[in-house]
Amino acid sequence: MSRRRLGQLEAEVLAVLAGAGGFLSPQEICDRLDGEPAYTTINTILFRLLDKQMVERTKHGRAYTYRLTADESGLAAERMFGHLRLAHDPSAVLSQFVHGLSPHEEAALRALLEDPGGET
Template identity: 60%
Template sequence: MTRRQLGQLEAEVLAALAAAVDPVSAAELREQIPGEPAYTTINTILFRLHAKRLVTRERQGRHYLYRLAVDQSRLVADRMRDHLRHASDLSSVLSRFVQNLTAEEEEALRAVLDKPQPRSGETA
């Protein structure tokens, strides 16, 4: 079994929660995460995500059911922005990112860039 970074596992749990229609238990989430992570690991991740207010939970019997508490697009965009803040050569990083896009991703990016976007703090 390959160990992954905590941030990666956290992202996988958040993605699984985003894909869920209804609230899910830690055991259900564990089944959706590749690599067979330990149940206790998934519980720890969920506890931390709840503390960060990224997920909500409701008690059902002895267990909790979890639901994503934030918009997934905002969550992913914030992570991308955090990574870009650490780049010493922003142009190179963005260039490499664009080179690795699929045709569908490139088309979606072009559509977004061609449409005027309000900046943070501005109203639409």
């Protein structure tokens, strides 16, 4: 089994919570992730996300359940901005990104670039 970097696993936990639309237990999150991550690892990630105020938790019986409080699209965009800011050649990074888009994603990007305010 290959190990994921903590940042990647954190992003996967956020994606699971974003798709849930409600509260999930750490075990439910583990069950929805590939690769059978350790329950304790998921708990650690949830504590860090709680500290960053990206999730909230509520008591459910003797355990806690968690829900996403941050905007997933904003979080993803901020990660992308971070990578661009750190790149020696941001244009090359953007070029690689665009070339990796699916036809559907490319069409969505073109529509946004042609009408950034969505006023069509």
